[in-house]
Amino acid sequence: MTLLSHNTLQAVADGLQTTKLGEEAARALAPHVEVRVREIVQEALKFARHSKRSLLTADDITCALKLRNVEPVYGAGGKDPGRFLGVGGHSNLFFVPDPVLSLQEVIEAPLPKPPTEIAVLQHWLAIDGVQPAIPENTPLQRSAKRQRLNPPAATVQASFRGPAANAAGPAPEVAAAHAASTDATADHPAAAPVRAPVKHQISQELQVYFDRVAALLRAGPGPTPAAGSDAQASGGGAAEADTQQGKQKKQKLQAVLASLASDAGLHPVAPYFSQLLAEEVAGSLKDVAKLHLLLEAMSSLLRNPHLSMEPYIQQLMPAIMTCIVRKQLGGAGWESQNHWRLREHAARVAAQVCEQFPSEVYGIQKRITKTFVKTLCDPSKPLVTQYGAIAGLAALGSRVVCLLLMPNLQPFLSLLEPHLPPQLRQDPIAPQPTKQPSAPPSAAPIAGSNGSQNATSQSTPSGNAPCSNGTHGSAREGAAAAGMHPWDASGDEPKGLTGQARQRRADALQCRAALLRALGPCLHSIACTGLQVRPLSKPHEGPLKQPRMALGQHQLRANTQKPGAELASIKPMDTDLQLVTVQTCAADDVILPQAKGTQSRLQRRNVGGSNQTEIFPTQNESKEEQGELKSSNTEETSVRLGNLIVLQPGYRRGLPLDSTWQYKPPDRPEDNRWLNRPFSPAGIYARVKSLCEAAHLHALVRLIC
């Protein structure tokens, strides 16, 4: 009932060093004190209301106390609320810290900044009843732009609540503004010198906004983290200040990007922004970090629901494409820098453009995919450019990959293979690795099962032919079993290479990784048709008709009817990185190839005495692997697990290529028969064959098997 307990009262009395207040007295006093306190608070609330505030401040209490001729509580004013600290050892005893200040310090402290003078700013909240879309006004609803793109069937918002009612209102104005800004683009002599210059007025606020944002974008994100760490090593205080500055700058940049992505009323400056970004990209090709920032700014502008960047796409697209396919990105020693990420980033922005302007600027996607494909098949182009092309295609989604990347796989692989390390060369007459571990005997049936489809591998006797797919895989398994990285087996070889060749080999590996990543979703859909999915908890009751991939909940298993059959497992690792490994091996000899040579410990058990074998890693082991995969370069991992089919649908967060992707069972009945088939490379092969033409299928199988 009461807020004040007698204990509180006693504590206060003790604090005031009055004579001892007995408990009974405190009990009697408490309700009276509470009534007074409430009266004062009520009075203070009146002061708050008449100051048009909804929050009670210490000043209001002071005023209320003064009104009752009570001496106010000193030291409680000001804007910052009192901070109560707990007393150690007591759960509900608090105090306000009251440190002793040195007078000297207080006097010598620098004067605080004078407060900014109060100013009155004017803006139109409504013009003839319509709220204009200017930054001063609250942004309209998020859906405004969507509604503009696809006019809704009925937007009858009968209520007048909130800005929703105005959502439809400013559309004509926005359109008018766009018309104005297209005129403005005509201002630039480069764009259209024919048109007479149209005077384009920008409000002073917008001008200032643009100047500030432009200055920040021009300055870039500043020194790279590496430089920061150098500074830290050199000196303590300065480095700290540096990092703090960097932090502030980072915050500022984030604020700028958020503003670009959400503020209404930016359309008058949109042409200037697009010009600035295009110019800056051209001017700062040696600064990867800045390019990232510029791309992020472009993406923010594109995301802005109150802004249509349609007229400026033609200006931005070249800049984006430059960031994808240009040979040299970054300053001196650019080869060693992570320009790969920049290319992928740019590819994502390009995909964003394609997604956003499907009809309005028809042909953007066509044009850029054409560029990519051309680049991919051009032997004169450097590998980094081709990497960009792959990334660009991959970012556009699995459909584009299936349609455009797969058919061109073979010519590209023929370009790529000479640069790959010999183990990964699929050429049957490639030289053997120097150290050839003895192939396990179990490799034979696999090779057999594979070979039935593959003429080349069939011709070579299994176990002795390292070039055949199956044995090649088992060779590396052997290496893994010996605790070595598969490539370490032939690790000496790269030393013999010249620097340039080594660089090219690294590039080629990156390309291959990108390729695998791009093909992942496609392969996944292919591969899954041959597998059976069922929930872990349920006993197996025959194959499910509709395998749906929900990786977090299901484990994918093959029905192993006979020893030596194929096993497949999906390990839900985490949401970021979902790794699907499908392995062909004997039931008796289950070894999963490992990252960095860690030995995998697999639990094996028979389920219910049936003839099925479940294979899955123990819990801690999977964690271990997960950690390792995270820490190591993910691209590399996928390559290393190369003799498996490594399918990574959720490869990295934010990668658009599979955000919408999901497995759908094929409609045609002749495809459905693959649903119940046990998975095998042969199955894949046949499945893929039904999907693709023989020529590039061959290349695909060469790549993945």
Place this chain on the structure above:
Amino acid sequence: MDEVVLDRLILQYLQKRGYTQARQSLSYETTASQAPDMTLAPQVDPEKGIVEDLLLYLVADNNQAQYARSFDSFAIWVDNSLDLYRGELQRLLYPTFTLCYLRLVRHSASSEAQQMLAKHRTRFVGTTQRPAQARLQELQELQNLSLPEQLDGSQASKLFLILSIINEHFAIQMVEGQPAADAGDEADIGMLSGQSMGIMSSVNQQELQLGLLQGNAEDRFAAIKADREAEAVPEADEEGKALTKKKRAALEKEAEKERSKRHRVAEGRLEPQIPLLPRPDVLESAVLRGFESRADVGPEALPSILFHTFANTFQSLNCCSFAPDAQSIAGGYADSSVRLHSLNGATEASADGPEAQQAGEPFACMHGHSAPVHGIDWMPDGRCFLTASSDGTLRIWSPELRRNLAVYRGHRLPVWDVACCPEGHYFASASNDRTVRIWCTDRVHSVRMLPGAFSDADVVRWHPNAHYVAAGSSDRTIRMWDIRGGTLQRILTGHRAPITSLAFSPDGQMLLSGDAEGELLLWSLGQAKRIAAFHDHCAPIWTLAFSNGSSGMLASGSADQTVKLWSLSGQATSGEEGEAANLPVSNMQMLKSYRTRVMPIFKLQWTPRNLLLAAGAMAPTELRQSA
């Protein structure tokens, strides 16, 4: 009173208290006269207090429980009554309950009281969202009272619990005919206002003279306009010489009609009965020019809103007001300063006269008050403005000289609001000392003191004819006084929270009030009845403003950071045609709502041209988050 009964009571009392000796001696004295069985006569004796206490004591502990029990049975009786009457009876429950509770607390039975509250809480809080809020608060307030000393304790208690409570506190009128439909939420409005119904109804039956003043600006403008048209008509006649007799007759008839109409209008006007200053010609012409360029606003032609944001105030802006010519804005601050900002370069600046250009520097900070400034208003001529402050003074300032001209003392406690008379010269103030005062600019003491509110007078406004002022109070009532005699003319109850804003309609027939919970009520002054209620705002409504002319637009601005536009049409007809018996039909509806970015709306004002000016201070982030 019957001696025997009294003796017996005293005997029992003594026995209870264990004063055995005294009891014995008393019984010895009284044994001689044996009384018949005691019957509790309701008409006990003049020394009610003692006897009552005695009686109450006698029934002792079970008596206190009896309050709760009898309330329970009363509630059951109400619940089981005929459906027809239940709605009306249920309205009695809550007031009865509160009084029972207070009675119990008074007799030191707080635990029983709390039990009773816990038992019936859901009944009172449960129903709908809105009244629940207010109820909840009230119940909590009740809950805090646990000691009899906390009550004022002046009310007498009677033995017949519920009946006595009802007899004492309710004015139940028996009405023939159909029971009223269950009014739902509004059932208990007006109850528990603390004002006796009898007084209220007698106050509210007084006649009002709500007509506009004779020769007010609107009429003058209409007259000038009519004259101009009249001049134009003969010309047209000359041009079209071939006017038939019929047509001419029709024209004359029309003119006659017009004249009679004007005459009738003039009849409805009020002759000024308070001394008013003559209007200077310059001002007159400026006002008329403003009328001429006035845009008609309405549901089809929504107005433009120009928003003025006070930046960098750090929550120190308490109030602000635009000059009548919209050339400058004055603000009152928590640091006791008054700042004047020139709005030169504003949209209307060039149109309205040369004074603006002379204004010089765009900003002036003036000091004079010694405590936060809470109210500010401009004189209609725009030559000075008044401020009200927590230090209990009012000050008048000259924007031209940029200094304080005079100080008006009289209120002892903080002055919350000040309003200038639409005809100039007078102004009214509302204060924490529960009074409203009327002042003249040329006298340092108030000319009228208007008490009556049970709590602070929070906001005060003048009627357009300058003969009445209305004040909204923290006791949730609105009172209207005639300033000629200082008599209370209206008490309007119905709000559930302190009044935060008031506005008279331009024709003087209606009053609009907003409260601290965002409820907007429209009142007909003639009938002293509520016409409509709206609850579209969700935070205190700080400001209300009617548009100029007969367009019937009004704007409300609230702490929920929205400006809402409303249309109010058709009310003029019912007023003019004298259908006083019928309530005007409420066709007020919200047209549109505009959300600002982070600014609560402090002030809304229409310019003479019907541009809506709005002002607000930027609210800091942490406050927004907490809100």
